[in-house]
Amino acid sequence: MDLEVRHLxxxxxxxxxxxxxxxxxxxxMTQPGLSAQLRRIEAMLGGSLFDRRQAGAVPTPFGExxxxxxxxxxxxxxxLLADTARAARRISAAxxxxxxxxxxPLIGHLIRAVKARLPEAELTSRCHYSxxxxxxxxxxxxxxxxxxxxxxxxxxxxxxxxxLHPVVTEPVFxxxxxxxxxxxxDEVSLAELLDEDWAAPRPDSDxxxxxxxxxxxxxxxxxxxxxxxxGRQLIxxxxxxxxxxxxxxxxxxxxxxxxxxxxxxxxxxxxILAWRREGPLTEHGPEILRRVADGYLATCLDGSAxxxxxxxxxxxxxxxxxxxxx
Numbered sequence: 001m002d003l004e005v006r007h008l009x010x011x012x013x014x015x016x017x018x019x020x021x022x023x024x025x026x027x028x029m030t031q032p033g034l035s036a037q038l039r040r041i042e043a044m045l046g047g048s049l050f051d052r053r054q055a056g057a058v059p060t061p062f063g064e065x066x067x068x069x070x071x072x073x074x075x076x077x078x079x080l081l082a083d084t085a086r087a088a089r090r091i092s093a094a095x096x097x098x099x100x101x102x103x104x105p106l107i108g109h110l111i112r113a114v115k116a117r118l119p120e121a122e123l124t125s126r127c128h129y130s131x132x133x134x135x136x137x138x139x140x141x142x143x144x145x146x147x148x149x150x151x152x153x154x155x156x157x158x159x160x161x162x163x164l165h166p167v168v169t170e171p172v173f174x175x176x177x178x179x180x181x182x183x184x185x186d187e188v189s190l191a192e193l194l195d196e197d198w199a200a201p202r203p204d205s206d207x208x209x210x211x212x213x214x215x216x217x218x219x220x221x222x223x224x225x226x227x228x229x230x231g232r233q234l235i236x237x238x239x240x241x242x243x244x245x246x247x248x249x250x251x252x253x254x255x256x257x258x259x260x261x262x263x264x265x266x267x268x269x270x271x272i273l274a275w276r277r278e279g280p281l282t283e284h285g286p287e288i289l290r291r292v293a294d295g296y297l298a299t300c301l302d303g304s305a306x307x308x309x310x311x312x313x314x315x316x317x318x319x320x321x322x323x324x325x326x
Contacts, residue, residue: 005077006133007041008070011049014038015067019056028132028157030210033203085141097280099125100134101147102206103231105250106167106271109295110147116291117284129230130206131156131272138162138274145275151211152268163282165273165289168296168319172267173305175238175247176258182244183258186308190266191219199227199234199243212246215267249306249317250299259305265313271296293319 010027014034017023024034042049049063059067097114101107107125114123128134131148138146139159148164150156156164174188182188194216200223203209213222227237237243239256248269253259273292275281281288296319300306310317 003044008074010037011066012070014057015059036203096122097144099145100137100143101127102131102149104147104149104271105299106147106292109292113288113291138276144279145281148272148274150270154207154211161277162274163277166320167271167273167293168317169268169270170249170317171265172246172269173249174260174262175245177238177241178256178258187261187263189263193244194221194223196244198223198225199229199237199245200225201230202228261309
């Protein structure tokens with residue numbers, strides 16, 4: 001893990017707030033999540049940055065050194081980002097569309113929809129695990145549109161210059177090694193999964209693990225997560241039979257893993273399209289949303305576990321733009 005500008009912002013936020021609890025609130029994070037991130041930053045830099053006292057967090061001498069350097073670096077970076085964002089908006093407002101996406105099945109449908117409405121536009125895309133980072137890029141003018149996601153009781157914050165449009169809320173499924181005994185079931189209980197080791201994303205600004213843990217806690221237990229991984233690495237750990245995990249319902253099974261619904265549908269994930277309010281996609285928003293929603297329904301037909309689940313729950317997980325009466 002390399003030191004990033006966002007890590008310096010975290011350190012400065014803690015120093016300014018005087019406590020991890022207040023800093024977490026200002027950053028839109030939980031206190032445990034911020035504590036875990038601070039430990040990783042301290043490990044990268046090689047020393048303790050704050051003394052945690054009952055009255056709050058006080059910078060150590062090593063922390064004062066880091067804060068003084070961060071205070072010299074961040075204003076220049078902020079100025080650079082503001083200047084380049086303004087310049088980018090001036091030269092590319094109508095003919096360049098930059099799209100971001102979390103790990104979700106909508107990115108291809110969004111790109112196709114934009115190409116259909118703006119065939120002359122220069123279109124680029126990039127992915128990031130954190131929806132908050134992509135939302136920040138949208139608000140700052142570094143992206144024109146993005147595929148985001150959140151969970152119940154963890155809704156993304158509203159930004160003045162960004163339109164957030166939920167597409168669909170779908171269940172979260174279990175991700176199992178193909179040879180696991182639970183893979184023979186039509187559905188799996190969350191309690192049974194909690195008997196296993198888990199692979200899960202790191203507890204950072206993406207609050208997925210926090211959501212998983214909070215729902216699991218309703219059973220009186222929490223997942224044991226010895227493996228911290230995302231994307232391909234997480235799949236490989238599950239494929240190797242080392243752990244179980246959770247995944248989006250639209251995840252297609254690949255050799256070595258099995259996707260199964262969770263009994264009772266205890267966890268949910270919401271897909272969201274977002275674009276800049278003053279950007280080139282605003283006037284095309286309804287048509288782009290319709291195309292993406294249609295593409296989502298087509299994607300649902302590709303995943304056998306989700307296809308079967310939708311047949312059993314015909315009135316659930318209907319895309320907003322494709323729902324009856326809209």
